[in-house]
Amino acid sequence: MYSEKVMEHFSNPQNVGELENPDGVGEVGNPTCGDMMVFHIRVNQDTQVIEDIRYKTFGCGAAIAVSSMVSEMAKGKTVQEALSITNEMVADHLDGLPPQKMHCSNLGADALHAAINNYLSKKNQK
Amino acid sequence: MSYFDRISSAPVLPEVQNLMNDLLKLDGLNPHSPSRAGSRAKEYLETAREQIAGLISASPGEIIMVSTGTESVNLGLTGLAKSAVRSKPGRKIIVSAIEHISVIKTARALEKDGFSVITIPVDDKGRCDKKAYMEALDKDVLLVSIQLANPEIGTVQDLQFFANAAHENNTIFHTDAIAAAGWIHVDVNKLGVDALSLSGTQFGGPPGAAGLFVRKGVSLMPLFYGGIQERHRRPGMENIPAIAGFGLAAEHAAKTIEKRSERAFRQAEVLRGKLSQIAEVHFTGDAINRIPGHVSIIIRYVEGEALLLMLDMKNIQAASGSSCTAKDLKISPVLTAIGSQHADAQGSLVFSTSEHTNMKDIDHIAEELPQIVARLREMSPLWKQQKL
Numbered sequence: 068m069y070s071e072k073v074m075e076h077f078s079n080p081q082n083v084g085e086l087e088n089p090d091g092v093g094e095v096g097n098p099t100c101g102d103m104m105v106f107h108i109r110v111n112q113d114t115q116v117i118e119d120i121r122y123k124t125f126g127c128g129a130a131i132a133v134s135s136m137v138s139e140m141a142k143g144k145t146v147q148e149a150l151s152i153t154n155e156m157v158a159d160h161l162d163g164l165p166p167q168k169m170h171c172s173n174l175g176a177d178a179l180h181a182a183i184n185n186y187l188s189k190k191n192q193k
Numbered sequence: 194m195s196y197f198d199r200i201s202s203a204p205v206l207p208e209v210q211n212l213m214n215d216l217l218k219l220d221g222l223n224p225h226s227p228s229r230a231g232s233r234a235k236e237y238l239e240t241a242r243e244q245i246a247g248l249i250s251a252s253p254g255e256i257i258m259v260s261t262g263t264e265s266v267n268l269g270l271t272g273l274a275k276s277a278v279r280s281k282p283g284r285k286i287i288v289s290a291i292e293h294i295s296v297i298k299t300a301r302a303l304e305k306d307g308f309s310v311i312t313i314p315v316d317d318k319g320r321c322d323k324k325a326y327m328e329a330l331d332k333d334v335l336l337v338s339i340q341l342a343n344p345e346i347g348t349v350q351d352l353q354f355f356a357n358a359a360h361e362n363n364t365i366f367h368t369d370a371i372a373a374a375g376w377i378h379v380d381v382n383k384l385g386v387d388a389l390s391l392s393g394t395q396f397g398g399p400p401g402a403a404g405l406f407v408r409k410g411v412s413l414m415p416l417f418y419g420g421i422q423e424r425h426r427r428p429g430m431e432n433i434p435a436i437a438g439f440g441l442a443a444e445h446a447a448k449t450i451e452k453r454s455e456r457a458f459r460q461a462e463v464l465r466g467k468l469s470q471i472a473e474v475h476f477t478g479d480a481i482n483r484i485p486g487h488v489s490i491i492i493r494y495v496e497g498e499a500l501l502l503m504l505d506m507k508n509i510q511a512a513s514g515s516s517c518t519a520k521d522l523k524i525s526p527v528l529t530a531i532g533s534q535h536a537d538a539q540g541s542l543v544f545s546t547s548e549h550t551n552m553k554d555i556d557h558i559a560e561e562l563p564q565i566v567a568r569l570r571e572m573s574p575l576w577k578q579q580k581l
Contacts, residue, residue: 074502077499077502078503078506080572083571083572085577094574097536098535098536098539098575099535099536101496101539102496103574103575104574105574123572123573123574123577124572124573124574125494125495125496125539125572125573125574125575126496126499127496127498127499128498128499128502130496130499131499131572
């Protein structure tokens with residue numbers, strides 16, 4: 068059902084965890100629907116580069132693989148660059164997802180954007 | 194592979210495989226041909242009918258051969274309802290809230306044809322509400338379909354009660370016995386049912402053959418038309434290799450049922466004991482009246498499809514009612530009907546032993562599952578919230 072890439076990220080997910088005092092936190096989904104992701108980011112204030120990214124995910128194989136892939140794609144990018152990552156791009160990097168998983172589990176970019184927006188709004192308040 | 198998904202499909206028995214291989218090599222297996230090959234095919238067909246009837250204490254003439262359990266249910270419900278409506282005034286059909294999807298969808302299709310469907314709720318163990326049933330069972334009820342046992346939570350119903358009450362009301366009673374037949378004693382006369390669906394895939398038969406028992410004298414409309422097979426009730430050329438395999442599996446099941454069931458009960462008990470050591474695990478279904486070798490659980494704060502994938506990596510095959518494992522992405526209606534919270538139901542797992550299961554397989558689960566659960570919980574934001 069899943070591509071080799073999905074299974075690779077599912078069986079060995081990268082960047083799982085949380086950050087202490089993260090600069091931005093983004094949460095999407097809920098367990099009732101099946102998938103929930105919480106992303107933490109650390110941003111270099113001078114360069115605006117995402118230096119560290121962690122997540123926790125409740126969900127199916129696709130949700131876990133998507134979280135892992137997004138974290139890899141965003142790490143080392145500036146927040147502006149990371150905002151251009153889309154759910155479709157994540158699915159492409161995973162060599163595709165089953166159609167029924169595209170809408171429910173492919174929430175990684177949304178969670179990343181939520182974390183970035185959280186960071187930006189905190190920054191603007193300062 | 195430690196195979197714990199008999200409820201989806203049990204491994205095909207080696208003697209069934211051999212028989213089918215032999216039959217597939219024969220020419221002219223058409224039981225309606227006057228040739229010698231035709232006579233031989235007819236013999237295989239009628240032997241299988243006797244073997245299948247023997248498993249459920251029916252007469253061979255009361256068994257209709259069909260292709261799958263789903264077809265059996267469709268033919269049973271639709272054929273009985275459409276026939277009964279010709280001689281009776283009412284148009285009501287009663288089903289339980291935890292029927293297999295084939296029963297639920299057939300009932301919905303009958304609604305579009307002008308029947309009305311009443312769904313009887315179940316309690317938290319999956320037992321049908323007898324009071325609600327008795328209140329619903331009025332003179333307009335033509336047909337009742339209540340399953341003998343539930344494949345997802347293992348609960349076995351007090352079917353005699355429901356069938357007797359239906360008969361006192363002059364109502365036809367069908368049961369989906371697919372998850373139960375071959376593993377618990379099924380006697381159509383003791384149960385008092387008019388029609389019963391069963392499939393050999395639960396006890397070592399091949400895919401492609403299943404059966405519908407219809408009591409002599411009960412009228413049934415076919416689902417489709419075109420041939421004389423199965424006395425016009427199921428037209429279409431018989432799949433003789435699969436039917437013969439189904440028959441042989443039924444005979445084997447009847448001969449070995451006590452030994453297998455006892456063993457399966459014991460294995461399930463051991464497995465339950467081991468799984469109960471994982472934190473936040475809940476067992477679903479009736480603890481006493483249940484299918485032998487069936488263990489159904491909910492593991493909170495993790496998701497079923499991820500569990501299945503990780504179990505598969507460790508060569509363990511099981512099943513789940515999580516929404517992520519369903520193509521329609523909906524939580525199993527059975528888990529909803531027994532009152533499980535949606536978030537909890539995501540972590541459902543079903544283990545069903547087969548004839549080949551041994552204690553090594555049980556130990557294999559007991560060793561791997563706690564580690565898999567710990568790994569997924571470590572990844573789960575819900576587990577952390579729960580611990581706070």
